[in-house]
Amino acid sequence: MSTFFKVDKLTVKFGGLTAVDDVSFDIAEGEVFTIIGPNGAGKTTLFNLISRLYTPYAGHIIFRDEDVTRLSAQQIAGRGIARTFQNIELFESASTLDNLLVGRHRHSTTSTWQDILRLRKVRDEEIAHRRAAEEVMDVLRLQRYRDTPIGSLPYGVRKVIEVARALCVGPKLLLLDEPSSGLNVEETNAMAEWILEINNRLGITVLMVEHDMSLVSRVSDRVLALNYGRMMALGTSDEVQNHPDVVAAYLGA
Ligand SMILES: Nc1ncnc2c1ncn2[C@@H]1O[C@H](COP(=O)(O)OP(=O)(O)OP(=O)(O)O)[C@@H](O)[C@H]1O
Numbered sequence: 669m670s671t672f673f674k675v676d677k678l679t680v681k682f683g684g685l686t687a688v689d690d691v692s693f694d695i696a697e698g699e700v701f702t703i704i705g706p707n708g709a710g711k712t713t714l715f716n717l718i719s720r721l722y723t724p725y726a727g728h729i730i731f732r733d734e735d736v737t738r739l740s741a742q743q744i745a746g747r748g749i750a751r752t753f754q755n756i757e758l759f760e761s762a763s764t765l766d767n768l769l770v771g772r773h774r775h776s777t778t779s780t781w782q783d784i785l786r787l788r789k790v791r792d793e794e795i796a797h798r799r800a801a802e803e804v805m806d807v808l809r810l811q812r813y814r815d816t817p818i819g820s821l822p823y824g825v826r827k828v829i830e831v832a833r834a835l836c837v838g839p840k841l842l843l844l845d846e847p848s849s850g851l852n853v854e855e856t857n858a859m860a861e862w863i864l865e866i867n868n869r870l871g872i873t874v875l876m877v878e879h880d881m882s883l884v885s886r887v888s889d890r891v892l893a894l895n896y897g898r899m900m901a902l903g904t905s906d907e908v909q910n911h912p913d914v915v916a917a918y919l920g921a
Pocket of ligand 1: 682685687705706707708709710711712713714
């Protein structure tokens with residue numbers, strides 16, 4: 669049987685602290701899988717391990733039947749795993765389109781000397797990049813902000829643009845780090861719709877870290893709760909939210 673995505677006994681230590689401790693789960697293609705847990709539970713660290721910003725101490729990460737544990741962050745992106753960050757990392761003075769083209773750039777296969785000579789391949793890639801950016805702006809209804817500098821847009825729109833930028837690389841697995849952080853209720857509802865749209869319409873598998881339980885319940889097929897780096901519960905959103913250990917951890921018991 670083929671594996672879409674799997675984390676097997678993943679562990680990372682910072683000095684004496686085991687921030688992610690023997691974590692295992694798998695995600696089927698097409699799922700929305702969410703990681704929850706109290707502050708400091710290891711959620712962002714797990715994301716950083718998967719996108720290879722951190723190197724695991726032990727364990728394996730499998731993506732589409734390939735062991736990607738030792739690949740570089742760039743190679744991971746090239747395999748089709750894209751991510752957003754908790755805090756928006758866009759170029760404020762550049763337009764929406766330009767920010768999306770920067771996202772696309774990581775996909776470029778041409779080298780610098782080719783860039784300079786402007787060979788046909790570069791031109792073809794540029795056209796493909798622009799087309800991908802236009803398509804993503806169509807799907808996420810961002811065309812009206814196409815030429816507007818990011819800095820002058822509301823925070824909720826910027827968060828959607830950050831997701832759009834990750835989509836421009838054509839990922840098979842999209843990692844969203846707290847998509848609702850900084851958003852009001854209305855913007856969070858809109859974000860839930862976008863996540864469902866990306867999942868249903870574009871067929872992209874989503875792995876997300878999220879605090880807002882209304883968003884989690886609305887979009888997640890399955891939920892993993894972490895605490896002190898360890899797995900506490902895994903199941904549907906309802907099962908996990910009602911798990912006694914999860915209830916106790918959130919009450920600080
Ligand atoms: N680079 C690092 N060096 C040392 N300790 C780290 C590092 N990154 C994370 N930690 C520690 O690992 C633990 C898990 O942190 P992490 O940021 O993954 O938690 P989290 O679940 O994402 O929390 P939050 O919800 O607050 O974002 C924390 O105790 C944190 O201090």
